[in-house]
Amino acid sequence: MKIWFLTPTFPPVRGGSETQAFTLAAGLVREGHSVSVLTERYPGSSAVEELAGVRVHRSRTDPERWRSPDRVPWEERVFGLLRDAQDLITPDRTDVLQTFCQVGAVLGAMMTSSLRCPLVVTMNETTPHTDPFGSARTRLVYGHLPYDAVVTGSAEYQRQAIEYGADPARVHLARYGIDGDLYGPGDGSEVDEARQWLRVAPGDQVVLLVGRFKERKGQRELVRAMTRVTRRHPRARAVLVGSLNSASVAYQRQVEQDIADADLSERVLLRTSALPFGSLRAIYTAATVVVQPSHSEGLGLSAIEAIAAGRPLIATAVPGLSEVLESCPGTVSVPPKDPDALADAICAVLDNPEKAERGARRARAAVRREFDARDMVGGYLKVYERLRATEDVT
Structure with missing residues (x-):
């Protein structure tokens, strides 16, 4: 055809x-x-x-x-x-x-x-x-x-x-x-390059959020959550990777203001410059945990990509994302618009990385079956x- x-x-x-x-x-x-x-x-x-x-x-x-x-x-x-x-x-x-x-x-x-x-x-x-x-x-x-x-x-x-x-x-x-073969653990050089692009140090724990700068993506909730996370894990760094395509400049400025007001400029980083197409595998692999604190989603493709890359996922239990969470045991769900619950879930992953990795492996096996x-x-x-x-x- x-x-x-x-x-x-x-x-x-x-x-x-x-x-x-x-x-x-x-x-x-x-x-x-x-x-x-x-x-x-x-x-x-x-x-x-x-x-x-x-x-x-x-x-x-x-x-x-x-x-x-x-x-x-x-x-x-x-x-x-x-x-x-x-x-x-x-x-x-x-x-x-x-x-x-x-x-x-x-x-x-x-x-x-x-x-x-x-x-x-x-x-x-x-x-x-x-x-x-x-x-x-x-x-x-x-x-x-x-x-x-x-x-x-x-x-x-x-x-x-x-x-x-x-x-x-x-x-x-x-x-x-998604094409599951395009995701999975990157090699050492890829991860090193990704961490350089993210501007995080080798020993940092990376809390990654990938999504356009729109209010429904929940970036502001992650900023608020990080005020608690960094008290417990001083080496934790949240990186918000996104674009302004079909998004909101005003909302991005609100996020930036939240970061400044919370004195988190060294711990919450924004990356809005264009990524090379096909580079997300290494970006996900460089993360310690991926979060998707959306208020609403049609499905949540970035959540699926993160799971396929073998990373622990924390996401809100909203329509669309719930479809991913229910299909992929080993993921973690939190209520929407709840920075405290999000902070607790992030800390739980950072406190017990071995348990989080076991869950991530279970979820990855499921996502390759369910979202092929x-x-x-x-x-x-x-x-x-x-x-x-x-x-x-x-």
Whole structure:
């Protein structure tokens, strides 16, 4: 099959939705299918490149295009991408159109009747109701757009889709998966380089949080927890690794202010510069414990990655993350928005590292069974093939 992905962000941009889209695309290519991606072009990236056999077309949507005298900026912001899509995504090149967010679904719905191919949508908006007109927009997307199928990466996303009006018969679960062979203990040089990048000393105990700087990710709770953790473990260092892509500068500044107010600038470190794509294995391996204190998650791909890397995981018992915790015995759950409980759990791991490592090994064995990229790819392919067969009949 010839499959097109329409997604606003794609590696080397880092994040759970970007990792999912890349893993799916690469897996489909390994199965013998052709996958092309239309996504945003960032400074330093090429207009066209290939990643793991996936052909990536990058289109600029910056204000320079809007200033042309023959363009209406307001319309260009909303519909400008369709001009590039029309030149690339044509009926003879497309058997399935796959999108990964609400705006992609809207654009895909405008295109699919001309392309005469099935439209499959996957949504990665975890808390759409918090966006302007978010609930109404989500009801429009799920309840009224002419898509052929929704594929969700978790039971929580599946529940959300149906709650906002998707026809349950068109909603399919293909749980997010990772390539477990890409994770696991890094060699000594990789770990040393990762610790240098994290700016921690050889004897430091690293409490790692990977996630965009958004309030629901719980970075501020970790900062508060560290005021207690460092009293008991002076060599503990929390490192918050994340980006501002689809995130909040104001929230990052709040986190920085919390760190300053608590006099933790030497013990809580922020790393917001870009990581080389594919480097997270070593980053996780360099951690003593990984925490995911989110207020909400669709699933929590970084938690899965941490477990696959063999690190002890502490995560909040919220929908989405609970799916990971329940599937992977050996992980530790804490209540959301509870810095004291988070501090106690971190101290328990640092107090008894042997016990924590035993739990991490149990969890790693489970995550490779429960969140395998091959199962995710197979789930999407079943949907694609069924839609293509139906189209051929009609």
